[in-house]
Amino acid sequence: MTSASDLASLAALLADETRAAMCLALLDGRAWTAGELARHAGVAPSTATEHLHRLIDGGLLVERRQGRHRYVQLAGPSVAHLIEDLSAQTAPRPVAARGLRAVTASAALRRGRTCYDHLAGRLGVAVTDGMTRAGLLDQSGGFAITPAGLAWLTGTLGLNPQELRPGKRPLARGCLDWTERRQHLAGLAGAKLCETLLDNGWVARIGSGRAVRLTPSGKAALSDLLGPSDID
Incomplete structure (x- = not known):
């Protein structure tokens, strides 16, 4: 206690x-x-x-x-979730004029970033929404990978089923996005999905920080896999 x-x-x-x-x-x-x-x-x-x-x-x-x-x-992931969840509880403040470089970096983080080991920002939320629309993720009672979603992860994306067995860390978990104020996919599935997108070159890091961007090949691949969307 x-x-x-x-x-x-x-x-x-x-x-x-x-x-x-x-x-x-x-x-x-x-x-x-x-x-x-x-x-x-x-x-x-x-x-x-x-x-x-x-x-x-x-x-x-x-x-x-x-x-x-x-x-x-x-x-560990639980600490990352704690910090991200606390960040999401803070009231957004107007961005002060700090120079073009700072404003550009802030905008990049909002478009897409990693939250410890999974995708966040508009990109993370858009991928989560796409998986939900495609019936791969069920958000009706929390966050749960559907049987079709598990087949998609292990078949279409080629993930190792052994690496998706939940233990101390759940397979899927909702993480409140501090910029979008909506949930994005975390947990084992979120981590492995992020790793796969980076390895495939569908998502690329911007510089040495947390910001990431969707590549042209990634936009085409995700459109094929999850259907057309406004992912950028």
Whole structure:
């Protein structure tokens, strides 16, 4: 049973703007070094290290070692969902004039991005809607992959059925999109679908961040697989 003090301690971890910025950056699913996160958050390396220790001790991040290098990343999909869900609860604020580059980057994130390991933004919502219209996904009582959807994932897309067996992580889960304010597909199916679209070259990353775009071949493929839509 979670105590009030435990919940307050968790909330306190994200109540600091620097720590919140680090967690948002790590939503791209990659492992970052302390130095990279320090530059991203605009703080000194020593300050970043102090904040990272708190996030690791609090269970939101984990540390990975590779040779002489140390990386941190989100502790798992549940943490990514927590951060994305909290982001979706914040009231949208008018975008201030921050220069063309910042505005362009913000627009790209809204069009399409990864939320840890699945698609989000307008692209993620559009794919989710397309799967629902095609009878592959049932949103009537939550989020559930239909028998036709499972056959589509393993047959048409060629996913390994063993990798779609739910365990600690559900096969399908709705994730509230913080920009679209609607649900997109998460869970094992969402992760494997995103991985497949990237591997097929149907979706491509924009730069080194979370933003992604639908390629011309991807637009044609998804139109064939899910029917015509306004996916861009």
